[in-house]
Amino acid sequence: MTQTSQPRHYDVAVIGAGSAGLQAALTLGRMRRDVVVFSTDRFRNDPAEHMQNFLGHDGESPAELRLAARKDLERYGTVELVERAVVAVEGAPDAFVVAVDGSPDVTARRVLLATGLSDELPDVPGLADLFGTVVAHCPYCHGHELADRRVGLLGAGPHVPMLAQLISRLASEVVVLTNGAEPEPAVLAAIKALRLELHTGPVLGVEAAGDGLRALLGQDHAVELGGMFVAPTWRQAAPFAEQLGLETGELGGVLVDIMGATSRPGVYAAGDLAHHRDLPMPMASVLTAAAAGLVAGAACDRDLAMADLARVVTMT
């Protein structure tokens, strides 16, 4: 992070321009904060062409929503969008240093992380190709699209009974494929109580079949499905939580308070990467990410205003 000329200084550096980062920038721009927003060209919902469960935009393209949001930002002259990856963040309130790939560092009074998560899928050949269409992870985003169909649940973990219960309201049949794993007795008992079709052998691969998919179980045995739910492992999409030593929860989310403040003064987080302590999991959706961006943006703005007010009051 060394450079010869003076780095450009901002009120807030927002890292990430998905719905969380763009909404945070909108909130801050409307308060005439000098904001820089960094983004790469990768978004968590890249595999999906449609975005469900967002009022007024149900079923629309997530890319188009981001485009419209960027257009909104053009009205606010203090917001700058930079299409470059951030590689490192360090520092303290009023003097954070943000190192940018291929461009000079910038400094900022506050940092707002909105870099999202990435999904690591179970190691089943063909799964990644179908993720975002007939393979999904969230019943609230994709369940309704698989209504009245035979839906598979991949895995044997403790999430299976609850997911089966949720999906049973929509699917014509729920089929559990444990992919070779042995379910715990409580999970097995629930599968039996719910009278779900159960396959315990390894899934050798999945492939598109008609408007659904086929799970290949070996010895010429295959299960035809309209869709499938999987439980990806979530990873932070960027290294900043680790670099800044932020407190994270069991599921890897950056722990935040209700206003989006992290464990480190001056650093806020919003969207999929953040996890509010009182919630059972990160509430990962486009709308909740945008809402968290608004709240964290406002919290940043108030934090700056309070610091400035304290300075003025002390001087008089």
Ligand SMILES: Cc1cc2nc3c(=O)[nH]c(=O)nc-3n(C[C@H](O)[C@H](O)[C@H](O)COP(=O)(O)OP(=O)(O)OC[C@H]3O[C@@H](n4cnc5c(N)ncnc54)[C@H](O)[C@@H]3O)c2cc1C
């Ligand atoms: C397949 C799939 C389908 C989904 N469908 C739906 C749906 O139908 N409805 C719904 O509500 N939700 C859906 N979701 C969830 C939704 O995608 C997320 O909740 C939402 O995108 C979170 O927004 P975000 O702003 O937190 O992160 P993202 O949208 O992932 O944005 C992250 C931002 O951080 C940037 N970034 C990351 N690293 C760096 C770096 N080093 N430097 C600079 N920038 C960086 C990225 O470029 C990007 O701009 C789906 C998710 C998946 C995986």
